[in-house]
Amino acid sequence: MKCVDCSNVPLKFKDAVGVLPGGICGHLVIRCYNCLRFVQVAMGKTHSSPHGQQIFDVNTKLATGMYHSGIGPVQLNNFFTSMNLPNISESLIRRRCDEVGPVLEDLGEKSTSKALCEEGHLSATSTASLIGKRTGKIVGFSARYNRCRKCDVAKAKHRTPKKHACKKN
Numbered sequence: 001m002k003c004v005d006c007s008n009v010p011l012k013f014k015d016a017v018g019v020l021p022g023g024i025c026g027h028l029v030i031r032c033y034n035c036l037r038f039v040q041v042a043m044g045k046t047h048s049s050p051h052g053q054q055i056f057d058v059n060t061k062l063a064t065g066m067y068h069s070g071i072g073p074v075q076l077n078n079f080f081t082s083m084n085l086p087n088i089s090e091s092l093i094r095r096r097c098d099e100v101g102p103v104l105e106d107l108g109e110k111s112t113s114k115a116l117c118e119e120g121h122l123s124a125t126s127t128a129s130l131i132g133k134r135t136g137k138i139v140g141f142s143a144r145y146n147r148c149r150k151c152d153v154a155k156a157k158h159r160t161p162k163k164h165a166c167k168k169n
Helices: 057-069 073-082 090-119 149-156
Strands: 016-022 025-031 038-042 046-048 054-056
Touching (some): 054 057, 057 090
Antiparallel strands (some): 016 025, 025 038
16 A cells, blocks of 8 residues: 555555445545545455446445345345444445346346257247256346336326336336
């Protein structure tokens, strides 16, 4: 860890002044003893969003785990509360779910199509729920939603909804 302004001056943990939380992970704030500036150091691995913002990998993995376990933001925060962990904002959770949701749905559709082709059966609706007999692995995945919050809010205000990726089916 080195200061961005004083490129050759190493930062020390004893100079840490606090933590900026970012979901499960966060940034450690360290004061450079040479230039006295505050430097934010990520406490975990990150990846870039399409907008260039750095996102902690562990928060994305948390959203994937939520999909796999079938819980929502409220249940997740209830779970964290029971373990005496700090809550995570619902907006952060939803953004990470919006990031991983389409990827998981695409993988599920590809897996279902592949499994149906291997079985020699392709229904007219292209829907199936399959569990492998030998492996016990789920090879079919489908997400169904009967409501869309953005559409519901627009309807309540008697407006047309803004352009969005509506999950209602």
